[in-house]
Amino acid sequence: MQLRIKDLQFKFKTMDKPLFQGFDLELAEGKILAVLGQSGSGKSTLLRIIAGLEDRAGGTIQVGGRTFQDRRRFLPVEKRNIGFLFQDYALFPFLTVEQNIGFGMKRKDRKRTEELLELTRLEGLGKRYPHQLSGGQQQRAALARTLGAEPALLLMDEPFSNLDTALVADMRRDLKEIIRKKNMTTIFVTHNREDAEVLADQWLEL
Numbered sequence: 001m002q003l004r005i006k007d008l009q010f011k012f013k014t015m016d017k018p019l020f021q022g023f024d025l026e027l028a029e030g031k032i033l034a035v036l037g038q039s040g041s042g043k044s045t046l047l048r049i050i051a052g053l054e055d056r057a058g059g060t061i062q063v064g065g066r067t068f069q070d071r072r073r074f075l076p077v078e079k080r081n082i083g084f085l086f087q088d089y090a091l092f093p094f095l096t097v098e099q100n101i102g103f104g105m106k107r108k109d110r111k112r113t114e115e116l117l118e119l120t121r122l123e124g125l126g127k128r129y130p131h132q133l134s135g136g137q138q139q140r141a142a143l144a145r146t147l148g149a150e151p152a153l154l155l156m157d158e159p160f161s162n163l164d165t166a167l168v169a170d171m172r173r174d175l176k177e178i179i180r181k182k183n184m185t186t187i188f189v190t191h192n193r194e195d196a197e198v199l200a201d202q203w204l205e206l
């Protein structure tokens with residue numbers, strides 16, 4: 001299993017009831033999990049806990065054989081090697097697409113940058129700045145940057161919510177193909193059951 005969560009416990013200070021209690025989850029390498037559920041059910045919080053952005057969760061989290069947290073340890077976010085794709089793309093506006101992709105890499109590598117540009121169908125657009133790209137291209141550039149860091153797990157929070165509906169079907173297909181080619185273990189949050197139907201191998205209702 002690429003991801004193992006055992007007996008997760010989590011509650012925000014302001015809450016009476018825990019958001020997670022005795023929660024378990026397993027995901028095999030290369031599989032795509034869709035997380036669905038009503039507003040406020042804890043979807044984004046689950047991603048934040050896995051990424052190490054919430055440090056008060058109980059239980060065990062292991063990714064790629066590494067323990068992110070257990071009773072004794074808590075690995076900080078920067079040591080977890082998690083790829084996070086937000087709905088607002090989070091590209092650096094003052095860096096070109098190539099520079100954005102290079103930013104995530106441990107060692108700058110021209111060849112790998114070119115490969116990622118090709119994989120995300122951005123050949124020839126490497127020298128552009130994010131504002132010179134369409135929404136779908138920005139989304140793919142953000143994915144290329146995230147993949148450049150070779151994450152052990154890819155987390156996406158509502159990856160399609162800022163895209164025009166006309167683009168969503170293409171983007172779903174692109175994303176699926178890219179994730180499959182890279183054999184990326186992926187968790188994504190969505191409100192849209194169609195996203196889950198097209199993209200996911202596994203579903204989780206929170």
Ligand SMILES: Nc1ncnc2c1ncn2[C@@H]1O[C@H](COP(=O)(O)OP(=O)(O)OP(=O)(O)O)[C@@H](O)[C@H]1O
Nearest residue numbers: 012013014019037038039040041042043044045046
């Ligand atoms: N920093 C915080 N402090 C206290 N409560 C919080 C905090 N962040 C989120 N919450 C609460 O925790 C619950 C889960 O929030 P979360 O953002 O994980 O939900 P979600 O399922 O992603 O919702 P949505 O579908 O609306 O994005 C909500 O009730 C929210 O109000």
